[in-house]
Amino acid sequence: MPPDASNTRAKLLDSAARAFARDGVFNASLIEITRQAGQRNRAALSYHFGSRDGILCAVIDRHAPFLASREGELLLVAKGAAGLEPVIEALVRPAAELADSDWRGRCCLLIIAELTGEDRSQYSRELQEVLARTGGNEVFALLTERTPNLTDSLRTERFSLVVMFILRAIADRADVLERQTGHGRPQLEHEPFVANLVAMAAAAMGAPDPLT
Template identity: 50%
Template sequence: MADTRRALVEAATEVFAEHGVFAASLVEVTRRAGQRNRGAVHYHFGSREGLLAAVLEQHAAFLAQREGELLEHARTTPDDDLGSVLEAIVRPAVELAETGPSGRRYLVIVGELVEEYDRVHPDVAEALRHTGGYDVYALLEDRMPPLDDALRNERLALVTGFILRSVADRARQVDSPGRAQLPTERFVRNLVAMAAGMATAPPVDV
């Protein structure tokens, strides 16, 4: 039973990353998991959403732990230091991507879910929350320049999307090489600096 669930989660991670969370075929998931019963996903997870939540739980503990460690450091830095806070978002994701194919595929999936958050089922949203992030974003909001609510929320959404797309794109490049990639540490520092620039850009008046 446990082996079947694990095989389905591993296959789903591949298929969701390759074809997209909302477009992927559950039949393809069961096929890659070596299951002849087309109802295996529903039997073990109840639904597509249940399977997706299980996929997200795979690396949630790693992300939450690393983020928490970096957040503790960020809290010791000056009140105007956004870089250390953003590093608590960027570095765990990059580290996960470098653990292997499963981590890279996971980040591609998370990036899509954040991009399409309005379409995400509540059970999947709850699984996303387990990866951490809320305490980091609370500190990030505190350290951003004064902005009205609408502009601050827009910037946070754009910064988040930019970070996750950038890390996911880098992850994809490992399996399908394209343009040359920066070394890991330089990539992290550059992405943090660019995200900080987005967050601290001068306010825009109507």
């Protein structure tokens, strides 16, 4: 890819990451994304990515390998340990590390959190595939083994809510730390924050079925 084209693509990705995280995946203006990337040609986004789904997938795919790799490492540990907390940690720790990396990682977490709250079957195959590459399926499979008291529908509902809670909590904390305005409540250090978030999410996932 020519240097100019590569630079344009990178600027469009950064602009889209900010817009999708701030305005919502389906509400962000593609024209505004193009403008904020410094492109006068309105067809630039379409040329490089084809569509909203195309650039959305590209934004997520920048971080998918890291999330999946770290999750895989932590799942190896979780499979040899008892309980829900080691499994939940395989979701929390990679996301917390990504959030600490830079603003792009935090935007990606907010985007994935929004998409997790919707019906994935309504997404394009391309988007479903890129979301699968971020991980989570093996975590859910192991949680299924360890929550036999829950119905499939209740387990799926809890998992979606837990993932959204985890991702938003991590992204919001990182944003507060970056702004360092001196306002707002004090934030825990990284390790206590991760441990507390894991404990809270595991407790929510493992709560008794309220209908039995």
